[in-house]
Amino acid sequence: MATLVQETPVYAGHEIGHLSNAAAKWVDLSGSWNLFRRAGDLLHLGGTLFLLVSILLRRSTLGISWKTQFLYTVVFFTRYLDLPDNIWTYRNFPQEAAKMEYLILFKGTYMLVQVVILFLFFRFNAATNGTYETHKDTFNIWFVLVPYFIIAALFAQRRTVSEICWTYSEYIEAFVMVPQYVFQYRNEKQSPGRGDRHPSVFIWIMCIGLYRCLYFLNWMWKELHNDYVAPHSLIGGSLQILLFSDFLTYYICDISCLRTLVLYSDDKINDAGDAIELRAFPSRAPEVEQKRLRRRNRNEPGYQQVGTDLGDPTMVGRPEFDDIL
Structure with a gap:
């Protein structure tokens, strides 16, 4: 699973490659710089920038x-520790120069855009009385962040x-869209009809899903032509394509x-x-019970967004913004 995949982390600016002619590389179907x-990369970058612009125009994170x-953000900042080496x-x-310009542009843009998007979540939540739908964003990311860090450190x-951070980012990226899919599935569960479906969000998910499909073809092509073996990428990519499909x-046919x-x-x-939280921190029993109550309430028919205007964040039983993890 890689964004701007590197065969190994020693790519960190010191693998002097074969990009003497940047134009030729765009039509070269051999090596790691193939058209797939x-x-x-272009789909991923375009989708990420589209999401940022969409949030700014809507002034909402619905x-x-x-x-x-x-x-x-975790994926990009753990994978791109080699950015200073690229600059060097x-x-x-x-x-x-052509190769490094490409890597620096994409890596720097990804990192910057993700920081801005996270900032906008907090900014618009405070400014518009809350447009972050916590009650749908229920995936427990600690069950991805902690175990896979241990696995990356060991293997x-x-x-x-x-090397550990690069491996960690590979594992994490397999699950990076799972919270969004859980979010989308809960739309239908909490809202009648086709749920709260926003076209701009669908376009972004399409860009990310198609990008993962192209990267899967990229890995397959490299295995056929470069003796490149990345089983973790193929397994994680297959999982992402399955969920995307x-x-x-579900979005188009309600199936x-x-x-x-x-x-x-x-x-x-x-x-x-x-x-686990109760066993480790017994004093947090009231907070844990509140979270359980919110999870039970979100399945009730009245627990849904009111209105169809993207700028109307009013919700029945809208939870607080303190349950983001």
């Missing part, structure tokens, strides 16, 4: 999972900070094979998280 990767945006290579190896190829049929399973698993994971 290029098209995937329909968007904060937890997915947070996980993307750009300055000291003119023959690699990284080299025991260095950059199910969401697509889903995974929605019931995903929501059931999400509820059970949250129950397990509550049990």
Whole structure:
């Protein structure tokens, strides 16, 4: 699972490659800079910028999972620790300027945009009386962040900070869209008809889903032509494509094979998280009980957004903004 995939983290600016002719590389179907990767990168960047512009124009974060945006921020900041090395290579190896410009532009943009999006979640929540739909953003990201950090530390190829962080980002990206899909599945559960479906959010999800499909083809192509083996990328990519396909049929045709399973698993994971929190911090029993009550209430017919205007954040039983993790 990689954004701007690197075969290994030693790519950190010191793998002097074969990009002497940037124009030729755009039509080169061999190596790691094939067209599948290029098209995937452009879709990912375009979708990310579109989401940012959409939030700014709507002045609202309705329909968007904060937890997915947070996980993307973790992915980018742990994967792109090599950004200073890219800048160093750009300055000291003119023959690699085109390649480094590409990497620096994409990596820097991803990191900056994600920070801005997270800021806008807090900004618009305070400014517009709350447009973040906490009651739908229920995925417990601690069950991804903590276990996979331990796994990355144990199974990284080299025991260095950059290698462990790069491996960690690979594992995390397999689950980065899961909170958004849980969010979308709960739309239908809490709202009559087709739920609260925002076209701009759908366009962003389409960009991300198609980008993952193109990157899957990128990995397959490299395996066929470069003896490149990345089983974790293929497995994680398959999971993402499966979830994306199910969401697509759910959004367009109201047919889903995974929605019931995903929501059931999400509820059970949250129950397990509550049990762990109570065991570790008994004094937090009142807060845990409040979270459980909110989860029960969100399934009630009246617990939904009121109105159809994107600028109307009024909700029946709208939860507070303190339950983001």
